[in-house]
Amino acid sequence: MFATPLRQPASRQVQSSPASQFYEITDKGYGKDAVKLMHVSRKGAVHSIQECEVGTHLKLYTNKDFLQGDNIDIVATDSQKNTVYLLAKKYGFESPEKFALILAKHFLNKYSHVEEAHVHIEAYPWKRIREEYGDSYLLHNHAFLFTPTATHFCDVIVKRHDPKQTVISGIKGLRVLKTTQSSFVNFVDDEYRTLADQHDRIFSTVVECNWEYSDIENLNFINAWESVKDIVLKNFAGDPKVGIPSPSVQHTLYLTEKQVLDTLPQVAVISMCLPNKHYFNFDTKPFQQLVPGDNDEVFIPTDKPHGTIYAKLSRKDLKSHL
Numbered sequence: 274m275f276a277t278p279l280r281q282p283a284s285r286q287v288q289s290s291p292a293s294q295f296y297e298i299t300d301k302g303y304g305k306d307a308v309k310l311m312h313v314s315r316k317g318a319v320h321s322i323q324e325c326e327v328g329t330h331l332k333l334y335t336n337k338d339f340l341q342g343d344n345i346d347i348v349a350t351d352s353q354k355n356t357v358y359l360l361a362k363k364y365g366f367e368s369p370e371k372f373a374l375i376l377a378k379h380f381l382n383k384y385s386h387v388e389e390a391h392v393h394i395e396a397y398p399w400k401r402i403r404e405e406y407g408d409s410y411l412l413h414n415h416a417f418l419f420t421p422t423a424t425h426f427c428d429v430i431v432k433r434h435d436p437k438q439t440v441i442s443g444i445k446g447l448r449v450l451k452t453t454q455s456s457f458v459n460f461v462d463d464e465y466r467t468l469a470d471q472h473d474r475i476f477s478t479v480v481e482c483n484w485e486y487s488d489i490e491n492l493n494f495i496n497a498w499e500s501v502k503d504i505v506l507k508n509f510a511g512d513p514k515v516g517i518p519s520p521s522v523q524h525t526l527y528l529t530e531k532q533v534l535d536t537l538p539q540v541a542v543i544s545m546c547l548p549n550k551h552y553f554n555f556d557t558k559p560f561q562q563l564v565p566g567d568n569d570e571v572f573i574p575t576d577k578p579h580g581t582i583y584a585k586l587s588r589k590d591l592k593s594h595l
């Protein structure tokens with residue numbers, strides 16, 4: 274019988290390799306993503322909830338974790354996950370942005386070898402259930418309805434040697450459609466074009482936008498997010514009776530961004546991306562015997578390919594805002 278050689282503990286097997294003469298790490302980081310958290314706040318009989326998924330990412334000053342396999346500075350992603358729950362218990366969860374700021378600052382304050390912390394939060398769309406109550410309605414004390422109309426997300430980045438705290442809020446998954454008051458005419462007419470001028474078309478998109486704050490002092494992040502969502506919907510839909518004309522996705526996008534900057538002085542810059550979810554008219558001309566006349570009722574929803582329109586609108590005096 275041969276004695277089995279004893280395996281060295283993994284910690285002793287680490288081969289230290291010097292920093293490469295030829296390569297350098299130009300970006301790095303690590304963290305935990307999609308930490309699912311539910312926070313219930315109870316004020317007597319009235320309960321409030323915030324369910325979300327949290328991502329925490331850290332950048333360390335040194336690269337010895339990557340280069341040498343030296344883990345001494347690594348705050349384990351498992352510990353980062355625990356921190357999410359512990360800080361939610363300790364400080365509560367007022368809004369995604371406030372909680373992200375608490376978490377990001379905690380990582381910098383607690384660990385002097387952390388250079389930068391980035392926290393990403395996506396909130397779940399729970400809304401308090403409303404009950405009809407005579408001519409009015411009552412909001413339920415402790416029951417909620419999952420209302421997935423749009424996702425509220427945020428990104429907070431804090432750096433040790435930069436006093437600026439980056440707070441970006443955003444909306445995604447806000448799908449809207451209107452059946453008129455949208456046109457697209459007078460675009461380049463050359464040998465590549467087949468699309469006819471569209472004087473009255475269906476307009477549908479899935480709004481994705483994010484905006485960066487230059488001033489978060491006393492800001493109510495939830496109210497600000499609702500204001501941006503209302504501006505997006507108003508610029509898309511317009512007056513409930515008559516609507517609002519859109520000559521292109523580009524122009525509607527610009528007017529929306531402009532109104533956000535006009536309305537919210539704390540917002541320094543806003544980016545929007547609007548896919549153009551096409552609905553093509555089904556051509557019934559070859560079927561006149563079956564369905565005589567024009568067709569303005571039956572469309573072919575077309576997911577792919579889709580147009581993509583995006584722009585970022587910044588205040589010209591951005592430097593003084595950021």
Ligand SMILES: O=c1[nH]c(=O)c2[nH]c(=O)[nH]c2[nH]1
Binds near residue numbers: 457520521522580
């Ligand atoms: O609003 C639009 N903008 C475009 O750039 C475009 N291109 C296209 O084919 N349809 C549309 N619609």
